[in-house]
Amino acid sequence: MARVYYERLSDESAGFLEYENSRRRAHIAMVLVFEAGRLATEGGGIDFERVREIVSSRLRELPRLRTKLRRIPLDGHPVWVDDPEFNLDYHLQQSSLPRPGNQDQLCRTAARIAATRLDRSRPLWDCWVIEGLAEGRFALVLKMHKALALFEGADLLRAILSTTEGPTRCGMGRYSPRPAPSPVELFSQEVLRRWSPSRRTMGGVFNFLRKPSRAGRELKEQAEGMLRVMGYRLRPAGESPFDGNLGPHRSFSFQEVDLESVQAIRRALGGTVHDVVLTILSGALRRFLGELHVSPVTVDLRGVTPILDSLGEEAHPWFVELPIWEESGPGRHDLLCEQTRRIRAEADAASGEMLAAGDEWNAAHLFAIGARALKEIEAGQLAILQCPGPQNPLYLDGARLEECYGILPLRDSSGLGITAMSYTGSIFFAFNCDPDIVHDVRRLRDAVDSEVAELLGVSSERGPALRAVGGSDP
Template identity: 35%
Template sequence: MTTRVRSRDLAFLAEETAATPRHNATVEIFEPGESGFDHERLLELIEDRISFVPRYRQRLQPVPGRLANPVWIDDPDFDLGYHVRRSALPRPGTPEQLRELVARIVSRPLDRTKPLWEVYVVEGLADGRVALLYKAHQALVDGVETVDLAQVLLDTSPEPKSLGGDEWHAWRPPTSSSLVLGAVRDNLTRPRVLGQTLRSTSAAAARTADAAGERAGRVLGAVTGRRHEGETPISGRHSQQRRVVSVHTDLADYQRIREVHGGTVNDVILATITGGLRGWLMTRTESLAGLRRVRAVVPVSVIDRELEATSLGSQIEAHVVDLPVGEASPVVRLHQVSYAFKSHQETGRGVAANRLAGIAGFAPSTFHAIGSRVAAWENVRGLQLVVTNVPGPQSPLYAAGARMVATYPVPPLLPGHLLAIGVTSYDGGVSFGLTVDRDKVPDAEVLGTCLTEALDELLDTVTGARPRVPRGRRTKKPSRP
């Protein structure tokens, strides 16, 4: 059985280069418990549930002559052991060593001749913990046809549910002649397919011209010694290598700040990111005069029938916000961020965080994947940063009986971006995942420290303060007897 690749998904594949691999990644850390959790247990779990994500057993098949977009076909040589890999750190492995391993793995593009995903089981962590690293292409997980594999592996109780697997057999691969005939038929009988084919062909020609122009620009820059136009500490031409930083904080701190100053937890998180960027730039002795605001795209969940439907109960749209890194006051930064999201909240289309986290089978990794896709579509001139913030469940999740104790995203870098930030709240914590260019941002750990300092700065403003009472909920002061 074949399904034609949509033009939007094809763009993620066509725009991928060695320096800009277009895949999302997520790290999950587990306590094995009494039953244990290792490579073999994970293989059994995936084999039992992979039928719920059938595209994870499909690969891309181009059409001869590019008469139409490629198709997804069952991989006749599918080998689960190839995709589920085993790795280890020297015991006792530290979080820093884990992040270094993750950075090296996410720096490598996925093999286009195989289904576009990998999972790494990383053993050897301190206290007997085990980490899983999921890595899936942006063209694979769209939230419509396919959710992230992590979503079908996690349970809400330590007793794993056996779903029985399936007796899967790959469909026979199509021949070249059948691919050509199918392309001609679709182009003649389905105007939408013809339009996608024409758009893909035009886009390919445009990308070729852009690539030639970029190569000429690099040669000219090398000869003249000029700095690339538009370069800042967070934007510019990046290398093939990445660095990953994780920061773990408590959700209660953000809730306390929100209770005193108003707004939402999302506002407080973005204000923390703003303060962290400000502190980091100042440690670099960067002048804030030319970078007083960082234009960021923040995907948000909405209910809007005009947007592409997902299987998770809401749609995702991009919201562009200017993060006021030039503002010295943490409270003013918070209010400015809150005001920037006021128009979104007033539309009535927004989806509350507790509703998202309450979706059956919810896993933040799918929303991070969709958010990064939306951000890539909105990557217009002037955008400097992508921030995906996903509220996760506030009760423990399990895989094959092992409890997940922490999780953080590893978002991809868009072309021209040196930094990407993903945020996940889970089981009382808020975890930041930072992806940076290894060469251009060697002090990424400093940025991580500045995030915690920015949160502490906001917490200092609420010490001893009374919670803010929203309008409409204030009670009349009782009169004296």
């Protein structure tokens, strides 16, 4: 008899499931724009069957994407089991924009897709192929629940993208789902698990009892370090025009910024690329509030930005005050650099930068790590996630990836979330908002463009900053 398979979700992942309701979502999304390449058809569309063939062939390497949720009887805790009725047609779908589709139309379509809750009776991911963009381009819109995206074997984009322009090889093979336990087996195994403490847990207890002073000192040092990092978190923030009760609708806006322009600003003003991105966003938010006839001086706004640890396995939130009241762009930059330098000096656990060059596609996994760190967003706070991508081009069956945007789920009272992803010499900003709280988010996109232009003008006048004053490279 075949051995049954199931895997209990962690309490954190189970919490993501419980968090969702008719207005709140716990899935992340990514929007990738490609040139058509060899996927173009004679009618101006995209060879959807070829895309389906590629995805289907890669699913054999990603068994996580074939698992669905079950509940332990009486207990109710969720577990993963293989879906014996998995059908790719429910997860990979096709849509089209009215040709020639523009970015605003893509944003509206992607927002409608991302606003829809994932079907809990099936594996928790969806992927849409959106054709009809100008110049024959197309987009992939992938959404995946945070409970699933954290697993290494769930990165679909990494599996289907390649660093070569040649055609993607699609192997043949058959996938056999592992048998799932019956309700009685699931309940009985859970009872045994609860009454059998792991040796690892007991070993930790014994070590603590043998050397209580050493263990206590280590715990104390870790706690003090994290409290210093989260010092901004302990000070309450006021309400802002971006706060409100979330509704069911979402609105997106995208903006591409040349990475060399950001580097030029960094060389002139000092700090890191991470600091420059925060400076750009602070100035853009100031401009946006001005268009709403809201004085930035009256708004107390803090950014919550996840930063990778030195191992690249966990992210910790930095709480940084966004100096939108400061009129001068360089002045805002200096204030932000002072904050980030102080946080870096106080906690080695949060010393890494999220926005850094990579050699391969692991952005989806890092994006999920960063999104996990954004557990609580309170009034007066904005989620700002910076995520790395490769600086060499990637391809889907020879179709070049041109743009990539990450979409954060909105949290509770915050009606705006911002991401910045780097790829092939550009930084791609994505704004996700509740349109009933933040009206016409496209103006925020335009404000980013204006802020970059102004900072570049100041940078050309100043010239390179001294390294001792400006800080280090990202």
